[in-house]
């Protein structure tokens with residue numbers, strides 16, 4: 001997948017007119033932490049480098065923070081996955097895990113690209129229907145589905161991933177005793193040995209018991225296969241889970257049930273910054289690179305060596321039982337590979353733009369950049385971690401010569417919560433930012449921009465807009481289910 005840093009696409013001959021971007025690629029000061037420049041989709045890199053005025057006027061119109069979504073980029077991410085699957089002729093069904101972002105434009109883009117939808121609430125389910133999804137291509141996941149959600153899934157004959165024997169019992173209660181016109185389509189969610197302490201899915205014993213119960217009720221249920229979803233990003237862990245399910249494929253068959261699909265969930269990783277810079281950053285990390293002196297215990301692998309395509313190749317090539325890879329096993333058994341990617345389909349599809357509202361000096365020589373908005377719109381600090389991607393500074397007016405000194409700051413939201421910190425990391429800027437300048441956080445679509453958003457301090461929800469490649473179309477994308 002192509003991704004360019006700002007530097008690569010920036011027109012170097014561009015005069016420093018109003019709102020010229022500061023080149024964030026200037027070397028970091030020797031004392032400061034190494035830079036973590038965002039990898040950018042070319043359309044976004046072009047906007048930041050060549051049309052900063054456009055961004056300033058969008059923030060003028062829609063306020064700060066502003067979430068901007070490029071739905072067409074989802075199709076590019078899908079194409080990257082399909083290349084791997086098609087090259088190995090793997091039968092597959094991909095469900096977009098809608099929880100990754102609340103944008104209805106992204107759900108639309110997923111449906112238009114031919115994807116199914118992984119919905120884990122009644123509301124995500126309705127969004128999928130509104131976006132025109134075929135209900136048969138929607139799978140309902142989640143560990144404790146509400147009765148209303150289950151009812152809707154049953155009514156539309158969507159695929160239901162049953163999380164527990166208790167949920168199966170609840171589902172049995174919903175169905176008429178004497179059988180139904182069309183059986184309810186279900187998969188059983190397995191809890192792999194590697195995640196025995198998880199509260200999601202069923203242990204092997206319960207898989208066996210559930211299979212028996214489903215085999216006794218073929219008039220009411222249509223068993224379609226197995227499902228699991230693991231934390232962490234190792235493809236080999238998924239291959240082990242598939243291998244653990246192999247005996248259950250046989251057991252199902254002995255009961256007269258056919259495993260049509262094994263759905264291995266999501267967790268395909270993406271890369272936010274280039275791997276070499278990331279390694280340098282991690283090596284050089286020091287307590288005094290953080291305003292609170294605390295290096296977080298763990299990070300998402302922002303500059304990991306593996307992207308979603310590599311992950312998929314490694315997963316398919318991983319060993320699955322004696323003398324077989326996952327790809328061999330799936331083909332031999334005629335099983336469709338189910339995937340539920342969220343983050344990797346949303347890769348590069350959105351940015352979050354904050355306007356700086358105050359620049360405050362600190363006694364230690366560092367600074368605080370207060371932005372209009374809060375850390376609920378870039379929320380990694382709420383998970384005791386840090387979004388390891390530097391924000392891009394776009395000045396709103398030319399810098400004065402006296403501002404041209406190296407500058408370090410952490411970034412805070414404008415609320416009265418002491419915890420409202422967007423970036424604890426002290427970020428180096430080549431010149432002093434000013435109130436009114438923009439800070440652009442790239443690649444926030446995946447669980448960053450809207451996971452925790454709220455109306456704290458009675459400040460209205462941040463706006464979300466969807467745009468096309470060259471920003472000739474701008475549509476509101478705020479309300480669940482409605483793209484205006």
Ligand SMILES: *Cc1c(COP(=O)(O)O)cnc(C)c1O
Nearest residue numbers: 097229266267268340341342343
């Ligand atoms: C969250 C989730 C996903 C998506 O995970 P990503 O890491 O975003 O790919 C898929 N399936 C289930 C069941 C989930 O809970």
